[in-house]
Amino acid sequence: MSEPHIVFQDVHKSFEQKGSQPVIALDQVNLTINKGEFISLLGPSGCGKSTLLNIVAGLDKQTSGSITVNGQPIKGPGNDRIVVFQESGLFPWMSVLDNVMYGLLIKKVPKEEAKERAMKWLQKVHLGKFANAQPHELSGGMKQRVAIARALVMDPEILLMDEPFAALDEQTRMVLHKELEELWYETKKTIIFVTHNIREAVILSDRILLMKTRPGGVKSVFDVKAARPRQATDSVLVNLESRILVELEQEMEKILKEEFGHDYDLKKDSLRGDSDSHLGSDI
Amino acid sequence: MAILIAIWEAISKFEIFPAFMWPPLIIPNDPGGVTILKTFISGFTGGQLLEATYVSISRLLVGFSIAVVLGLFLGFLIYKSKLIDDTLGFFVSTLQSVPNIVWFPLALLWFGLGVESVIFIIILGATLSLTVTSSAAFKSVSPLHIRVARTMGSSGFHLFRTVILPATIPQLIAGLRVAWALAWRAVLAGELLGGSGGLGTLLDMGRSLQAMDLVFAIMIIIGVVGTIIDNFVFVKIERSVLRKWGIQTVK
Known part of the structure; x- marks a missing residue:
């Protein structure tokens, strides 16, 4: 099952901006996605995860570097790679x-x-x-x-999903997670799934790429080694979720500092609520 | 409606204006005298009004059809190319602010007194208006729909036929409705000045013969034709499209 399907080599993408430095959306991305793998791109907005997806879809083009699918470079959109967008886009x-x-x-x-x-x-x-x-x-x-x-x-080899469940309510999303997992298990498609929801990524994926900003790219890779069908309460998943959250917080801090100025400080643990920091203080 | 007719008849009976300027609608002022209704009916049975209506409507259809094709084509070019948008698009919106009858003297010079001149100003008026509305409609097609179609492998003319054109239908119908009204006005203005047959020419004849009964009968036809097409063609299509799309629930 570890036959390489999509290979990224030194992929670089920058957007020209009028009157200022070009924004680097993706910097030196090297990555191999295997056949039949379910891979999630996770990260805050602006980290280039959708850009990466669009390049694979052929809707956008990298500035330099190469991406191959089955050894062939990508030339525009093709029906071997179909995208599911955040909004259904039904006609x-x-x-x-x-x-x-x-x-x-x-x-x-x-x-x-x-x-x-x-x-x-x-x-x-x-x-x-x-x-x-x-x-x-x-x-x-x-x-x-x-x-x-x-x-x-369309029976595509690769299914590209760009935050497909982000606009749905929590219950509907959980049902669709189950359905997607079953469909993927049945069809053995290679799936690239873009999301900003950690739990979603953890429940669905074989592998999670945490993306970073300025310059955009891959920050770290997590393998999800939990049995399928997955349960949200699985201790492996819960554990992984908090590990990813720690890294994501570092990334968030970087963004917030840039947006609000350098005196801004995202206090450690503040995201996890006050009830935790209270624990033990009365003993 | 009945009150309006009664007031009309009263003005006519008391001869506030001379009878040739304000003819009675239904009841003749003296036995066997003219009424608008009588002229209307005899115009149809005698074929004079019927034929003029037919001439005007067929000109309208020819001119309007050409204008639709041209307007959509130019609108598409403006949508497709930034350069054409900056040049032709600006030119078109400037020309659009010129009432189309202003072109008539020029049309007479180019095409002579006749059908061609009338059709020319119909096409001119409706095309400019449609170019503006269709280019705006094409520009507003959701990028999401285009991306969906492209990822499925659609491109070029197929993309236009299956996505861009159907996506703009609600706006295009509204645009066609406006263009149609402009075209109908252009037909009558052209015929009135160009004297090449049709309702407009008959109207001018009525004026020179001081036959206001004929003039009013024709005005009624013009209004009725306009209303019928607007209500029974455009409004119907618009409603069914909006219902199918779920944009608007049926009133």
């Missing part, structure tokens, strides 16, 4: 079924077959009943399921 002028069929018809799949495959995937995300509904009739979680079905029906 409101099409029915749910037509939305899912959209990509298949571009691939020149015959209409009848496309319909069949789209229905199959809609059923897999438990929305078979809503095939003829219009997108506005669905809830946020349902829309996101359709978006996932629309991506997976």
Whole structure:
């Protein structure tokens, strides 16, 4: 299972800005993602995690360095790499079924077959009943399921997910985590999952890349060695979550200092609440 | 409505204005005299009004169709290229502020007295307005939809046909409605001045014959045609699109 799928070599990306220094979104990223791996990019906003995803998707281009998929450099978007965005981006002028069929018809799949495959995937995300509904009739979680079905029906090798559950409520998100884990287990796709939610990353991923800012890039890598299907209460996960939080706090402090000036100090432990710091003081 | 008609008839009966300036609507002032209703009916049975209406509407359709194609095309160019936006886009919005009938003397010089001149100012008026609205509509297409389509492998004309055009339909319909009203005005103004047949020319004839009954009958037709198309074509399409998209619940 450790066959390299996506390889990043010295990937660098900077954005030109009028009248000031170019912003370095990604600096010297070296990374190998294996086939069938579920990898999360975790970090505060502005750390280049979405930029990295967009480059793999072919929607953006790196300034220098190389990225290869199966040994081939990326040339623009392709239907072997499908993106699921934070907002579902369903086309409101099409029915749910037509939305899912959209990509298949571009691939020149015959209409009848496309319909069949789209229905199959809609059923897999438990929305078979809503095939003829219009997108506005669905809830946020349902829309996101359709978006996932629309991506997976294309049978891409790589699924790119850009904070796909960030706009959903906690309960819906937990349900979708389970569903995504099952779908991933069944299809064995390589998944790159961008998020700023530590718990989400810990529950879903094989590997977590913690990203840093200014310059953007990979700060550290965590392997998640917990059995699947995952439980949020698993001690390995809880432990890992707090380890990541410590590193993330350092990163946050850096950003806050830059935004508020150098006299700002994010007190250690203040994020974890006062009840903890109170412990033992009465003994 | 009934009150308005009654007031009209009263003004006519008391001859506040001479009868040729203010003809009765339904009840003739002297037995067998002219009324607007009578002129209206005889105009239709005699074919004179019917034919003029047909001529005007068919000109409108020809001019408007050409304007839609041209307007969408120019709007797309402005959306696509920053350079064209800065040059042509600015030019178009300047021209748009010129009432299209101002072009008529020029049209007469270029195309002569006839159908061509009328169609020219219809196209001019509607195209400019549509260029402005369609380019604004294309620019407002959600980048998310475009990215979704591109990641699925759509590009070029396919992207335009399946995403950009359908995404702008609600705005385009609103734009078409405005352009249509401009075009309908242009038809009548052109015919009124250009004398090439149609309702506008008939209106001018009514004026020179001092037949206000004819003038009023034609004004009624103009209003009715405008209302029918606006209410039964555009409003209907607009409602069904908005309902399908869930933008607005049915009133």
